[in-house]
Amino acid sequence: MNIFVLLKRTFDTEEKITVANGKIEDDSAEYIINPYDEYAVEEAIKIRDEHGGEVTVVTIGEEDAEKQLRTALAMGADQAVLINTEDDLEEGDQFTTVKILEAFFSDRDVDLILGGNVAIDEASGQVGPRLAERLDMPCVTTITKIEIDGTTVTIDRDVEGDVEKVETSLPLLVTCQQGLNEPRYPSLPGIMKAKKKPLEELELDDLDLEEDDVEAKTKTTEIFLPPEKQAGKVLEGETADQVKELVSLLKTEAKVL
Amino acid sequence: MSKKVLVIGEAREGSLRNVTFEAIAAGNIVSDGGEVVGVLCGAGDLNSMAQEMVYHGASRVITVANEELKTYTSDGYGQAIYQVIQDESPEGIIMGHTAIGKDVTPKLASRLESGLVSDATEVVVEDGNIVFTRPIYSGKAFEKKEVTDGLVFATIRPNNIPALTRDDSLAGEVTEKEVEISTIRTIIKDVIKKSSEGVDLSEAKVIVAGGRGVKSSEGFEPLQELADTLNGTVGASRGACDAGYCDYSLQIGQTGKVVTPDLYIACGISGAIQHLAGMSNSKVIVAINKDPEANIFNVADYGIVGDLFDVVPKLIEEVKQMKVNA
Secondary structure (H helix, E strand, O other), X not given: OEEEEEOOEEEOOOOOOOEEOOEEOOOOOOXXXXXXXXXXXXXXXXXXXXXXXXXXXXXXXXXXXHHHHHHHHHHOOOEEEEEEOOOOOOOOOHHHHHHHHHHHHOOOOOOEXXXXXXXXXXXXOOHXXXXXXXXXXXXXXXXXXXXXXXXXXEEEEEEOOEEEEEEEEOOEEEEXXXXXXXXXXXXXXXXXXXXXXXXXXXXXXXHOOOHHHHOOOEEEEEEEOOOOOOOOEEOOOOHHHHHHHHHHHHHHOOOOO | OOOEEEEEOOEEOOEXXXXXXXXXXXXXXXXXXXEEEEEEEEOOOOHHHHHHHHHOOOOEEEEEEOHHHOOOOHHHHHHHHHHHHHHHOOOEEEEEOOHHHHHHHHHHHHHOOOOOEEEEOEEEEEOOEEEEEEEEHHHOEEEEEXXXXXXXXXXXXXXXXXXXXXXXXXXXXXXXXXXXXOOOOOEEEEEEOOOOOOOOHHHOOEEEEEOHHHOOOOOHHHHHHHHHHOOOEEEEOHHHHHOOOOOHHHEEOOOOEOOOOOEEEEEOXXXXXXXXXXXXXXXXXXXXXOOOOOHHHHOOOEEEEOOHHHHHHHHHHHHHXXXXXX
């Protein structure tokens, strides 16, 4: 089975965000594989181990993203592709990303594509379903369980807390939700092997794309931090009195009851 | 410049979700004096819900009733809405950033080769430009976003853009549209209801959330009771989910749901940065924690230092008492 994983490099969830010159400060940031994409990598490896085939991890980004690709290879993916847009693109949006991925997948045999249901940085959640539409594949978002039998696929999908049981077929694109699996840590032998696994680097040229073809449809005009939250009142006295005061404050001061 | 804007409504168990009305209000801003056309997909009689959309500010409403649209599928709804878009050629489309909105709008945008601004919390017109504000890094920061080319397509986060006041003297035409639904490639075999009630976390006005301090799944019972008393819903921190006290679908934080209720009551939650990212933009935050040094007190409007198993039952009684007096 030809399995592909869409992966994005994101800030570590521990990172505090600061803004300088209208941009997110990223000089000293630690990066990780987007946590939802990590579920996708784990599930892809499991499916390959059960059904055979190859797992290819794909990312769009800059040179530095190689580190996250190597991590995915160390977890057990077979090969990686970095579509390096460093020299070609100033800014892109989800339209841009999907235009590039569409070109990448145009001449490839695909059985299954897995991605995260959302990235924890820009959080649009668009790339998976957008790509499925371009590739004319069925798409199931926010999956928490997947079983494949021949070309029939049975899926549990998280819908605002309820579970939807879905039946569909390959080729297919899914986006992964928390609860799907527990991503493994790369093992030491895994890390050693990952260094030798193939990592292909492509640029827009290699995909027969011009900058104009992928020009963003939206633009960010400003980035700012939310107003600093003032620490509020810590109530005092006996618990019963605190509770009384709280309800009264919620009613008269905060006006939420 | 005035625009024609489609607003895709959404029903849940036979009635419109509140985010539909908020989307109409957003559509009204984007339209800038133009037309706001409601669209409602489903099966059976959609007329009374369509009327509600008119009372909340839609100029007119198109209903698409088809047995294939009884339950949501991306293919079914995608095809139906696409056909309405083809008919109407709107300059803007607005929908709620709900499970359905998140699933269907990227597919439509992709098919239309348009941009899409997801999860907007505010929309304004500035110097003739439509400017959306949306959270990034789970609310640790915000960005302003504009569409540079073509269709103004956006989803809005529930609970952020106020709906217009309902006015049942408003009149607007409700028309039915017939659509062709061809192959649906994902078949819904069953839906297992896990949420205790109809309110989704993202739309809840009141959330009572528990952390590791809740200690067990039984420990969530008083939290559920408090939530019920306040007509709210229960959420959890990652700590509580990882410990197996509750389902991951309740998780609030950078992984998990990002919520902005009117009232957030954090019980036994220490306030890790990942959790704060998911809830710190709530309008009013109450923290109940044994540890006076807990980080959660730094974002709380009101704090009670104490054992949640002592405080929460008293709080339930007090709220009930307040309701009796009211």
